[in-house]
Each structure stands twice: as structure tokens, then as C-alpha cells.
Amino acid sequence: MTPDSTPLSTSDLRPGFRLIIVGDEILSGKRADKHLSKVIELLKARGLALDHAEYVGDDPERITAVLKRAFESGDVVFSTGGVGATPDDHTRQCAARALGVALALHPQAKELIKQRMQDMALEQGKVYDATAVENLHRLNMGVFPLGARVIPNxxxxxxxxxVAQVxxxxxxxxxxxxxxxWVLDTQYAHLFQTQAWLERSVIVMxxxxVTLTPLMERLEQQHPGIKVFSLPSVDHSQWGRHIELGVKGAPELVASAYAALMAGLALFDLKLGPELVRT
Structure with a gap:
């Protein structure tokens, strides 16, 4: 188990949150992924946590398989990349294939893209030509699976x-x-966790x-609403080989659980380091 100061509801209270990152450029190292850490940050600011993340290259069969699992999961899923209109952009087509529906130019997307093309023409001092080949091609970026809803950019x-929660x-x-x-704040605000949250832990040298697992299991059984975590390290510059062992949850529950944790550790012949508190 790993520590996380973000409160988690049980799965029957909220869906999971997933991230899919599409693109050969990420897997080849041409570009470094920045989405994972940012999505974790955006969720954490709302009292939520990322449950699953997945990278996939620009292969239509793999993308389709990944998206099919995403649609079937019931989770809230964010998929980044591959939604353009160049030959290596497959996400829109794969989403339709995963759903078993057709693609069509979305009326609202069409108008938004036309507005963008008009803005570009104005910026360049040109007259917007709706029949120009490049402008007709840009409309492909608004071709979505049937039933899709627009996300404003x-x-x-x-x-x-x-489509659904993807x-x-x-x-x-x-x-x-x-x-x-925008998606989080307009569609999932009812899932935000705003109550106080506390995490207390101790460095165990x-x-x-495996030795501490029975104690961890006992703490979770005896203290409902508390999550116990263990974060091992083998080469820490200050503490060397150690485990950060702790509990997290509502502040009024953490105090008794942490006291029980420390009492349990006292039964072992262990060297304890600093105690840590995170909110």
C-alpha cells in the first residue's frame, strides 16, 4: 500500500478515476508526459484520487481495446491525445469502434471550429473561405461518435x-x-470530498x-473508516532502509488509530524515526 493524503471514498460511493495517455511520442521518449502528475494534482485539489493510468501508442487496435475497457469500467476516464485530424490521430475513430456506433460531424463542434477558422483568418488579415480544402479538412476534428457531448476548449x-463518463x-x-x-467542476462536483483529512505516520527502521502486515490488517479491522499505508524505501539518503507506516482518514478517527499503531509497534524490537503529519 502507498500513502496518499487524498481522501478516498469506497467504490460504492464514487466511481474510480482513470487516465489514458495516447501517443507514440510519449512511449518513444520524444516528449515527456506531463498529464499524469497534473491530473493527480487536479483531482487531489478536489479531494479525489487517480485510480488507474495507462499509456498506449498510436495503434488503432490497441487504442480500441483500451477504450472498450474504459467504457465498460463505469469509471470517470480522461483520454488525452490522438483527437486531431492527421493520419496518426486515431482516437475518435477508435472510440466509435469501441462503442459500436458511427461517426458524424457534431453540429456544435462544427460551429466552434468555424469560429476558430474565422478567428485565424482575421488574425492573418485574410477572408475566411468555408470551401477551402484546409478548412473543410479541419472540420474532421469535430467528427465524433454519435451521442457525444462537446467539451469546450x-x-x-x-x-x-x-461519451458517457469517458x-x-x-x-x-x-x-x-x-x-x-471544466469536466470535473461541471459534471462531478457532487463527488468532491471537502471534509478534513489527516495522515499520521512514523518511520520504522x-x-x-511482511512482519508488520498483521498489525496493519488488525488496525483496519478495528478502526472502520481508516486506511493504513506502508511505503518502503531501500536507499533513503537520511534514513536508509525503512518503512513509512501510517494511518489516514478523518481527524477524529486518526488519533485513536495512530495510538493503536504505536502501541502495536511497541511490541516489536524496532527502531523508530521521525513521526510525520500531513493534512
Whole structure:
């Protein structure tokens, strides 16, 4: 188990949160992924946590399989990348295939893309030509699976889209991140966890997790609402080989659980280091 100061509801109270990152450029190392850490941050700010993350290259069969699992999961899923209109962009088509539905130009997306093209023409001092080949091609970015809903893009108006609880966004962070925030704040605010949350832990020197597992299990059984975590380290610059062992939950529950944890550790011949508190 790993520590996380973000409160988690049980699965029957909220869906999980997933992230799918699409693109050969990430897997090849040409670009470094920035979405994972940011999505964790955005969720944590709302009292939520990321439950699953997955990377997939620009292979239509793999993308389709990943998206099929996403639709079937019942989780809230954010998928970044592959929603453009170039030959290596497959996400829109794969989403439709995973759902077993057709693709169609979304009326609202069409209007937003036209607005963007008009803005571009104005910026360049040109007259917007709706029949120009490049402008007709850009409309492909608004071709979504039937039944999709638009996600507004505050950066350049080119929208993303949602189907059920799976949300499709561009790969560019400057676009994707505010779009993710919009989805969270407009569709999932009822899931936000705003109650106080506390985490207390202690550094345990030289112990093995297997030795401490019975104590951890007993704490969770005897203290409902508390989560016990263990974070081992083998080469810490200050504490060397150690385990950070702790409990987290509502402050009024943490105090008694942590006292029980320390009492349990006292039965072992262990060297304890600093005690840590996170809110």
C-alpha cells in the first residue's frame, strides 16, 4: 500500500478515476508526459484520487481495446491525445469502434471550429473561405461518435468530446488541463470530498513489511473508516532502509488509530524515526 493524503471514498460511493495517455511520442521518449502528475494534482485539489493510468501508442487496435475497457469500467476516464485530424490521430475513430456506433460531424463542434477558422483568418488579415480544402479538412476534428457531448476548449475553441463518463481531450497540456477542470467542476462536483483529512505516520527502521502486515490488517479491522499505508524505501539518503507506516482518514478517527499503531509497534524490537503529519 502507498500513502496518499487524498481522501478516498469506497467504490460504492464514487466511481474510480482513470487516465489514458495516447501517443507514440510519449512511449518513444520524444516528449515527456506531463498529464499524469497534473491530473493527480487536479483531482487531489478536489479531494479525489487517480485510480488507474495507462499509456498506449498510436495503434488503432490497441487504442480500441483500451477504450472498450474504459467504457465498460463505469469509471470517470480522461483520454488525452490522438483527437486531431492527421493520419496518426486515431482516437475518435477508435472510440466509435469501441462503442459500436458511427461517426458524424457534431453540429456544435462544427460551429466552434468555424469560429476558430474565422478567428485565424482575421488574425492573418485574410477572408475566411468555408470551401477551402484546409478548412473543410479541419472540420474532421469535430467528427465524433454519435451521442457525444462537446467539451469546450478555452484555448482555441477546437472542442473535445465526452461519451458517457469517458472524456476525450487534446494532447496539448495548455488545452487539456483547463478542459479536465471544466469536466470535473461541471459534471462531478457532487463527488468532491471537502471534509478534513489527516495522515499520521512514523518511520520504522529496518523492518520488513511482511512482519508488520498483521498489525496493519488488525488496525483496519478495528478502526472502520481508516486506511493504513506502508511505503518502503531501500536507499533513503537520511534514513536508509525503512518503512513509512501510517494511518489516514478523518481527524477524529486518526488519533485513536495512530495510538493503536504505536502501541502495536511497541511490541516489536524496532527502531523508530521521525513521526510525520500531513493534512
Amino acid at each position: 478555452p484555448y482555441n475553441k477546437i472542442p473535445g468530446f465526452s 472524456h476525450f481531450l487534446p494532447g496539448f497540456p495548455v488545452m487539456a488541463w483547463p478542459m479536465i477542470e 529496518g523492518a520488513m513489511e
